[in-house]
Amino acid sequence: MDMITIDKNSDFSIHNLPFGVYSINGSEKHVAVAYGDYILDVYALAKLGLFEEFKIDISVFKNAFLNDFIALGKIKTSAVRLKIQQLLKEEDHPFWQKNATFLYKQVAITLHLPVKIGDYTDFYSSESHARNVGMMFRDPENALLPNWKHMPIAYHGRASSIFVSGTNFKRPKGQIKAKDQELPSFSSTKRLDFELEMGAIIGKDSEWQSGVDVNKASDYVFGYVLFNDWSARDIQQWEYVPLGPFLGKNFFSSMSPWVVTSEALEPFKIPTKPQDPAPLDYLKEKEGTQFDVNLEVYFETKEGQSKLISKSNFKHLYWTVSQQIAHHTVNGCNLKIGDVLASGTISGDTADAFGSLLEITWGGKNPITFDDGSSRTFVEDGDSIVMRGFAQKDDIKVGFGALNNTVLATD
Amino acid sequence: MDMITIDKNSDFSIHNLPFGVYSINGSEKHVAVAYGDYILDVYALAKLGLFEEFKIDISVFKNAFLNDFIALGKIKTSAVRLKIQQLLKEEDHPFWQKNATFLYKQVAITLHLPVKIGDYTDFYSSESHARNVGMMFRDPENALLPNWKHMPIAYHGRASSIFVSGTNFKRPKGQIKAKDQELPSFSSTKRLDFELEMGAIIGKDSEWQSGVDVNKASDYVFGYVLFNDWSARDIQQWEYVPLGPFLGKNFFSSMSPWVVTSEALEPFKIPTKPQDPAPLDYLKEKEGTQFDVNLEVYFETKEGQSKLISKSNFKHLYWTVSQQIAHHTVNGCNLKIGDVLASGTISGDTADAFGSLLEITWGGKNPITFDDGSSRTFVEDGDSIVMRGFAQKDDIKVGFGALNNTVLATD
Missing domain, CATH: 3.90.850.10 (Fumarylacetoacetase-like, C-terminal domain)
Incomplete structure (x- = not known):
């Protein structure tokens, strides 16, 4: 599949890339990012090595809540977001050959409460x-x-x-x-x-x-x-x-x-x-x-x-x-x-x-x-x-x- | 050591046996029961097999909070308490030969917040x-x-x-x-x-x-x-x-x-x-x-x-x-x-x-x-x-x- 293109009026533009937690057909919950009508499975991207340079324990993305990811601190969470933004801009990034492993239509997945709320x-x-x-x-x-x-x-x-x-x-x-x-x-x-x-x-x-x-x-x-x-x-x-x-x-x-x-x-x-x-x-x-x-x-x-x-x-x-x-x-x-x-x-x-x-x-x-x-x-x-x-x-x-x-x- | 005896006026009598969470010298936290001036390490008792018949996953006792233990339900938590009560009454219980592994003076240990409080x-x-x-x-x-x-x-x-x-x-x-x-x-x-x-x-x-x-x-x-x-x-x-x-x-x-x-x-x-x-x-x-x-x-x-x-x-x-x-x-x-x-x-x-x-x-x-x-x-x-x-x-x-x-x- 080619790099994905999205509606210009989408809430989830390349400038946004918000974080959430998803599952598909009752699978385990992973951290996700929204992009147009799609979501990207951030754990799958991590397994492909997208964030290797940041030295993150990737189990934070294989998680029912964002809390552990957030706990990495803004320097790392911002870096992860920018890395995904960069991927979405690079038409010839090799990952696009493997997108079946990390890309889903939003209509196909279930979204969950994104954080474990203490107070x-x-x-x-x-x-x-x-x-x-x-x-x-x-x-x-x-x-x-x-x-x-x-x-x-x-x-x-x-x-x-x-x-x-x-x-x-x-x-x-x-x-x-x-x-x-x-x-x-x-x-x-x-x-x-x-x-x-x-x-x-x-x-x-x-x-x-x-x-x-x-x-x-x-x-x-x-x-x-x-x-x-x-x-x-x-x-x-x-x-x-x-x-x-x-x-x-x-x-x-x-x-x-x-x-x-x-x-x-x-x-x-x-x-x-x-x-x-x-x-x-x-x-x-x-x-x-x-x-x-x-x-x-x-x-x-x-x-x-x-x-x-x-x-x-x-x-x-x-x-x-x-x-x-x-x-x-x-x-x-x-x-x-x-x-x-x-x-x-x-x-x-x-x-x-x-x-x-x-x-x-x-x-x-x-x-x-x-x-x-x-x-x-x-x-x-x-x-x-x-x-x-x-x-x-x-x-x-x-x-x-x-x-x-x-x-x-x-x- | 013999079976322990405690002050008759203790808050923590044989009729009480309250649950808490303790550590000693910075060790990991375990579930404990108070008895007089002593505490019993419930995880240590579990490892010795005291609760074998109840088919409990003993990791609930190797825990920083009581929540997982409590989640077993009253039938099991009451049974655990009664089993400890019974042990404390049995002077010739074989465990008293091994009490160094589960018995501590309260003055020697640190007590922690017993439960993880949601709301x-x-x-x-x-x-x-x-x-x-x-x-x-x-x-x-x-x-x-x-x-x-x-x-x-x-x-x-x-x-x-x-x-x-x-x-x-x-x-x-x-x-x-x-x-x-x-x-x-x-x-x-x-x-x-x-x-x-x-x-x-x-x-x-x-x-x-x-x-x-x-x-x-x-x-x-x-x-x-x-x-x-x-x-x-x-x-x-x-x-x-x-x-x-x-x-x-x-x-x-x-x-x-x-x-x-x-x-x-x-x-x-x-x-x-x-x-x-x-x-x-x-x-x-x-x-x-x-x-x-x-x-x-x-x-x-x-x-x-x-x-x-x-x-x-x-x-x-x-x-x-x-x-x-x-x-x-x-x-x-x-x-x-x-x-x-x-x-x-x-x-x-x-x-x-x-x-x-x-x-x-x-x-x-x-x-x-x-x-x-x-x-x-x-x-x-x-x-x-x-x-x-x-x-x-x-x-x-x-x-x-x-x-x-x-x-x-x-x-």
Whole structure:
């Protein structure tokens, strides 16, 4: 076979080359790289000797998770990515005679959760989202709490129930208390929602009891995924005082299968907006940056309707990922390779850029309508939420693919 | 050597035989059982053939964590414990001729964190504690929030910063805002506190999307440890709305090294008090039980003073561990072997049974005084907090040993 060519508009261009974990027909899991509609089996490439000069123990690629590969450090993981990029550019590379051993169509393979997640933290870093939720859950006059502009607020989430895109899940049950009820009752959630987020995958252990310098914090991110922090708003609202979200969130979260590396997102860095009030010194960056990544949410109904219901952007965050890391570790808390730091729901300032149904339908008051006349306030059984993300600059496109989950009925 | 004899008052009696993980002089880690002042190397016993009839892959004992051993299931783990109990009773067992290969003095060995913790959940199940904190942090008139008597409130904590007893730690830094300050400032915590808790070690994976029946929930607990949820009250108070505790807690938590099995605590089960209002069906137990385990906290100052500052009991919980498990999983959230479910601070009704300094000194208003004239409101550099726990019934004593940490100065 010749060298492969791919669609110019693919999320998985030669500039991207994200890492994931795949298997085929129940085979063992290997590290993979996405390229157009294909994947490259990185373990197979390693066995062919592509990375020989880097002196890597190639068992890191024969692995159910990326963690061991990530643990090699950025110098080596970047070198591996660049070596693959070089291969894809070299039409006469001898490997193309052996491509049956390392090349698969994406439709033929199964993708898995890319990292073994130790701890998962969910931030709350979009001002618009925090304001919107504050107005609905608490007090419209004091929607943003006094601490919000002084620190990237966050809580610990549940790692065990994070699954990869394509996983479908049953509508969760729990305690719900409507405002007009005196006592709580037990039922399936009636307000099932998504949250559009990005997840930073930690690429380097931080030392316990040693804070990470905000200006060096980006070294601790291996890459990014799309993240959906599925939420049961009625369960959440009844339970969340005083210790925060618990069962309203921990039934299921999902992430996209391909980890787009920090290097691939380098061209899409933009300066962050000035922060007022100025944060404390440990949060002050020399050059704060956000990522200009377009984010889209499609609502696909069980009847087959599909509608783009949100056009947001990773840049709509008040706090940068580096500030999140500096804050998380300033008290000595240690981050580990594979940990996920989710951004919190990314809502822009306008209703078409809101990142959750709670905000888009304003607590269920403004239903979304579809072409067939049906409507939704929250997610119903059989519906799917599909998130997409991509960055584009001149001819360079780097995308995240899709994050897709379908809701099933409660037993 | 003859069969060993131990002190009658030892926490680690023949009725206990808790499991832990040890090493000696930097050797590899093995599973161990405590007996008096001794430990038995369970891997060494396995190599001698003690568990041959159970058909166990003995590599589970040559392991840095108990997880693989626990994963064998209660039938096998109980059988292993009983086999060791039998050995300890048989004076003429041939193994006593070979005891140099499996027997060590506890003072000679190092104990490690016994389980690899996937997720850590901290409950809030002592009514007295919830009331006390509510009075100080929020509104004395409405100290207990409306949801508290309807569900075991909890939040997710940080797994990466849980360490074993004996680990010392530096006073954490963070954002603090005193009530009379307009803006937050950055400093070491001035209100460093402990929280006296028990930790349940999950012994069986629960299925994702399948709740655990409250009447079968105790099958999911392998055993218990003492747990100290170290807290920085000033950091916590400024950050905790609306998403709960984060940096005020995740700098450090600690647990005792020996996991006392559920079987060993069986004789100390007592019926729980009736709950009013009656909980929803999924939380209703046929026979709710607490554990009658005496808990003590000693404050040891850097000047060498030691004072017993709390005498509490594991039974002082409104919600049982089974109810905590049923609640945690009712929305489909999955528990995994090695997860820790901490009870929340265990405070009795009277001030001498309060489980934190926040409560004992009532927010710093009532200092603890020591015989040398010194006093404390919160923990100072060089001070240690030592927790102890033991159950006693007739001649049967089952104890947890000590959970001991010393606070070091901030860098």
